[in-house]
Amino acid sequence: MPPRAKAPAKMAAPGAKQSTPARKAAVAKAEKLKRVTAAARVDLYSARQYLDNGTLDELTVNIPFDVYFQDPAVREATKAYNFDEAFTVPWEPGISHGPTSARFVVVDYDGTTEALNPPAKWDKTDNVFRDDNGDILNRNNLDTPQFHQVNVWATLQNALDFYESGAGLGRRISWGFEGNRLIVVPHAGYGENAYYDRDSKSLQFYYFDHNGERVHTCLSADIINHEFGHAVLDGVRPLYRESVQVETAAFHEFMGDISAILIAFRNSKLRRQIGEVTGGDLDKDSALSSLAEQFGRKDENPYLRTALNELKYQEVKDSPSHHHMSQVMTGAMFDILREVYRYNRTKRGHSVPQSLWFTASRMQNLAVQALDLLPPVDVTFADYAEAVLRAEQIVNPTDPDGYRGMMLKAFGKRGILGPKRIKTLEDESSVLAPVEMRVFHEASEIAASPANAYRFLDDNRRQLLIPYGADLVVSDLSTAVKFTTRRRRQAKHILLQYVWREDVPLVGKQFGQFDGQTTDLLCGATLALDIDGNLLTWARKPGTLPLMRSPTGRGKKGDAEVDAEAKAGVRRREAFLAALAARIQAGSVGGVPASGAVGLLQKSIAPLNSYVVDGTVRFGLAPHVGIRNQAEDEDNEMGDRSWSISS
Numbered sequence: 001m002p003p004r005a006k007a008p009a010k011m012a013a014p015g016a017k018q019s020t021p022a023r024k025a026a027v028a029k030a031e032k033l034k035r036v037t038a039a040a041r042v043d044l045y046s047a048r049q050y051l052d053n054g055t056l057d058e059l060t061v062n063i064p065f066d067v068y069f070q071d072p073a074v075r076e077a078t079k080a081y082n083f084d085e086a087f088t089v090p091w092e093p094g095i096s097h098g099p100t101s102a103r104f105v106v107v108d109y110d111g112t113t114e115a116l117n118p119p120a121k122w123d124k125t126d127n128v129f130r131d132d133n134g135d136i137l138n139r140n141n142l143d144t145p146q147f148h149q150v151n152v153w154a155t156l157q158n159a160l161d162f163y164e165s166g167a168g169l170g171r172r173i174s175w176g177f178e179g180n181r182l183i184v185v186p187h188a189g190y191g192e193n194a195y196y197d198r199d200s201k202s203l204q205f206y207y208f209d210h211n212g213e214r215v216h217t218c219l220s221a222d223i224i225n226h227e228f229g230h231a232v233l234d235g236v237r238p239l240y241r242e243s244v245q246v247e248t249a250a251f252h253e254f255m256g257d258i259s260a261i262l263i264a265f266r267n268s269k270l271r272r273q274i275g276e277v278t279g280g281d282l283d284k285d286s287a288l289s290s291l292a293e294q295f296g297r298k299d300e301n302p303y304l305r306t307a308l309n310e311l312k313y314q315e316v317k318d319s320p321s322h323h324h325m326s327q328v329m330t331g332a333m334f335d336i337l338r339e340v341y342r343y344n345r346t347k348r349g350h351s352v353p354q355s356l357w358f359t360a361s362r363m364q365n366l367a368v369q370a371l372d373l374l375p376p377v378d379v380t381f382a383d384y385a386e387a388v389l390r391a392e393q394i395v396n397p398t399d400p401d402g403y404r405g406m407m408l409k410a411f412g413k414r415g416i417l418g419p420k421r422i423k424t425l426e427d428e429s430s431v432l433a434p435v436e437m438r439v440f441h442e443a444s445e446i447a448a449s450p451a452n453a454y455r456f457l458d459d460n461r462r463q464l465l466i467p468y469g470a471d472l473v474v475s476d477l478s479t480a481v482k483f484t485t486r487r488r489r490q491a492k493h494i495l496l497q498y499v500w501r502e503d504v505p506l507v508g509k510q511f512g513q514f515d516g517q518t519t520d521l522l523c524g525a526t527l528a529l530d531i532d533g534n535l536l537t538w539a540r541k542p543g544t545l546p547l548m549r550s551p552t553g554r555g556k557k558g559d560a561e562v563d564a565e566a567k568a569g570v571r572r573r574e575a576f577l578a579a580l581a582a583r584i585q586a587g588s589v590g591g592v593p594a595s596g597a598v599g600l601l602q603k604s605i606a607p608l609n610s611y612v613v614d615g616t617v618r619f620g621l622a623p624h625v626g627i628r629n630q631a632e633d634e635d636n637e638m639g640d641r642s643w644s645i646s647s
Contacts, residue, residue, distance in 0.1 A: 045091060062088035063127055065154040066138040068219055087267075089157040096122050099129060099153040103160055105181045106149045111189035117145040120153075148186045152205065152218040156184065159228045162263050166483035167361065168368040169236070170493070176234035176241070177201045186218040194223050196230035198241065203227050222260040229259030239377045239475065239499065242522055242620045244580045244608060246322050249621055251379050253326035258333055258367055261307060264288060265337075266364065271356040280345065280352040282338045283308070289334065307334035313381065313415035320586065328414055329381050333388075335410040337363050343401060361485045362403075366391055369482055375539040376475055376497040377522040378572075382421070383539065385411040389425060390537050395484045437463050443533040447494040450474040457498055464525070465565045467545035470500035475524070491530040499524030502543045503616070504573065510581040512589075514610070517617045521576055523569070542569035580619065583608055589619065 044061045067087050098106040098119045108117035120129040120137055129137045131146040141147050163169055175182055176198045183202040193206040194217040205218035205227075217223045233255045234241065240248050264270055265288060278284045289307040309331045316325040340362055344355035370387035389407055396403065408425060411417040417425070439459035446456045453474045461468055476497040482490045501520040508515060523543035528536040547562045583589050590606025609620050 041091060042093060045093065048090065061091050063091050064088050065150065067151050067154050068221060087154070087158070089154050090161060091127065095124075098122075099150060100181075101153070101157065103181060104153055104156055104184055106153050106184045106186065108145055108149055108186050110187045117149075117187065120146040120149045145187065148216060148218050152184055152186050152224055155221055155224045156182075156203075156228055159225050159259065159263055162266060162364070163232050163368060166481060166487070166489070167364045167485075168482075169372060170369075170480040170482035170490075171478055173232060173235045175201070175231065176238040182231060187216070193217070194227055196227045196234070198234055198238075203231065221264065225260040225263045226256035229256040232259070233371070236371055236476075237374060237376060237379065239522055240379060240621070242618060243378050244576065244583055244619050245378055245380075246320065246325060246579070247317075247380050248378055249322035249607070250316075250325035251329065251381065251384065252621070253323050254329040254333075254381075254384075257307070257326065257330045261288060261330075261334070262360070262363055262367055265356075265360040268357075271360065272353060275352040275356055280355075282341055307331060311414075320588075328416065329384065332381075332385070332410050332414040332416055333363075333367060335413070336366070336388075336407055339406045339410065340403065343403075343406070347401070358485070365395055365483075365485050369395070372480065372493065372495050373526065373528055373537040373539060375526050375541045376499055376524045377541050378576075381416045385416050386425070387537070387539070394536060395490065443494055443529050443531055446496065446529070447477065447479050450477050453477050453496050453498075457496075462548045464527075465540065465542065465547055465562065466498075467500070467543065467547055469545050470502075470523070470543070472498055472500050475499045491532065493536065494529045494531065496527045496529075497524065498527070500543070500545075502545055502573075504577070506577075506580075506617075508581075510585060512584045514584065514617060518615070519580070519617050519619065521573055523572075540565075542566070542572060544569045544573050583619075590622075 041061060048061055065087055092102055095101050099122065100106065106119065108119065109115075110117065118132055120131065122128075123130050126136075129146070129150050131137055131141055131144050135141060137144070137147050137150045160173075164172055174180075179201055181201075183200070185202055185204045188204040188206050190208060191206040192208045194204065196203050203224075205216070205223070207214060207216045207218075209215070230252055233252055240252065243249070270287065274282075274286050274288050278286050282288070285306065285308060307330050309327050311328045311331055313328050316328050319325045337359060341355050341359040344350045344358050345352070348355075350358065366388050370384060370391040373387035373390050374383055385407075389404060389411075392403055392407065393399070405426075408417070408422050412419070412422050437456075437460045439456075441452075441456040441459070446453050454472065457464060457466060457472060457474070466472060474496065476495070478495045480493045480495060482493060484490060500523055502523060504519050504521050506514045506517050506519055511517075521543055523541055525538060525540040527538050530536060542565045544566070547566060549559055549562050588606055589608045589610055607622055609622055611618055611620070
């Protein structure tokens with residue numbers, strides 16, 4: 001990061017007035033917002049889950065904002081990608097200065113200049129944010145820090161709604177830290193950087209200069225949504241942080257990239273422009289497939305990464321770069337997106353706009369709802385592929401259009417799923433199956449509390465292949481109401497995650513300074529039921545503690561299942577030790593990252609941290625660190641330079 005001599009870009013002069021047309025438009029918006037009384041707006045806010053976006057816009061429960069479609073560079077290159085006139089943020093009673101809302105608080109502290117920028121001011125009478133001069137923050141004061149604050153906040157509010165809506169997870173999400181507001185820092189300092197950090201409970205966005213231009217990462221929708229994808233995944237699967245596998249880190253990066261792609265894809269005007277620019281051919285490069293254009297141009301590239309790639313799993317499975325590896329999963333999901341689109345164009349005869357709209361809706365269902373079907377620890381690309389297939393089967397059990405076949409072909413072509421596994425999945429036809437348990441528990445009772453869920457698990461350890469000696473923990477319990485692509489309600493989902501830890505001695509020179517210490521292997525499963533007790537998914541990560549054999553009523557079949565689970569546990573333990581040894585030998589394991597007085601991370605950090613809990617050493621992913629460029633990763637072979645925070 002350059003010295004502090006680099007100051008932020010010059011902001012608009014105090015007292016600068018907006019143009020007359022802009023003022024008239026702002027007044028018109030404000031007048032529209034005044035039509036609904038404060039009390040009526042609260043009532044409408046309470047009922048917003050039952051209203052569509054068009055109604056919410058008309059009743060002013062959604063607040064309009066000017067935000068960039070993607071980033072300033074895209075706006076300059078293609079005037080069609082100007083500002084999103086249709087962009088709105090759901091109104092909520094607690095919006096205040098900052099901006100601050102129920103889940104986000106903007107704190108505009110610049111770590112380079114050590115300055116705290118004044119916050120955007122919320123005018124609750126007119127339901128608008130204003131700058132220090134009292135002007136409404138919109139496209140006419142782009143260079144003010146307050147516009148940057150509102151831009152990043154509004155983009156995040158929209159992304160949160162994308163994930164929590166019925167088309168997504170169908171429930172409120174928690175963060176991966178204690179607390180309910182994610183801190184957002186729009187001008188964290190000078191550097192080519194942006195990242196999510198659980199320890200400081202924040203999203204940090206930096207700025208830098210390129211060709212005489214100041215680039216603000218807080219103005220890039222792709223970067224904002226990418227980093228928010230990390231925060232969401234850390235909230236719904238916090239134990240992924242404790243993985244030593246590069247593939248789990250790569251899945252985090254994939255989640256960031258697919259968030260950027262699919263949130264952009266939900267925008268109606270952007271879809272229209274993509275249709276016009278590509279002529280309806282999604283094999284062509286476009287604003288949909290390209291990620292972080294302005295950021296990428298600093299390296300003389302048209303973008304940071306693209307979803308139009310041909311990488312296969314075999315090519316990246318041993319890569320030290322989680323950014324490079326992640327592109328296989330991103331490419332596979334983009335393959336599916338294109339196949340769904342083509343099917344609607346050619347088989348159903350839909351127009352380009354109709355096909356793009358349908359594809360955007362279906363991909364949100366597939367990509368986001370699958371997250372609730374993932375195991376609680378050590379996720380792999382194959383785990384996600386199977387979760388996507390299962391999510392599609394739950395939503396569309398008869399599959400008259402053959403979407404599962406499209407997906408299996410895409411995952412097979414990329415090498416994410418092998419031929420044998422694909423054959424097994426092709427033969428699976430049952431959508432709902434009863435849970436065969438020794439001790440019956442009502443699904444609604446299981447969902448009532450973690451204590452109830454634990455008793456269900458403990459009463460059925462044999463059937464659930466949970467070792468009797470495992471110190472079992474209910475790591476998460478929630479319920480969700482999800483929608484199909486046709487906005488039909490699915491049966492309520494009960495989502496139960498449970499884990500345990502198994503001691504693993506580290507013996508041998510391959511473990512370096514950790515030789516002779518003890519670590520632990522995280523094991524467990526995600527169990528998803530519907531409200532009637534039918535099994536939706538059971539995604540397991542077994543361990544090596546002894547399992548109970550010959551469950552009542554299962555006989556030889558039960559013993560065979562136990563033997564298979566035990567063998568899978570041994571393979572997991574061996575893979576864990578091999579991955580940890582490789583990381584240690586590469587010099588990519590460090591201590592706990594130090595934080596500064598203002599909660600900002602140090603400039604360089606190892607991709608894996610080590611720390612001791614009750615005498616046991618644990619390892620965990622740093623805040624999405626790694627070198628963005630694949631060539632740099634390979635040239636430096638994982639240890640010849642400092643590690644930099646990821647974007």
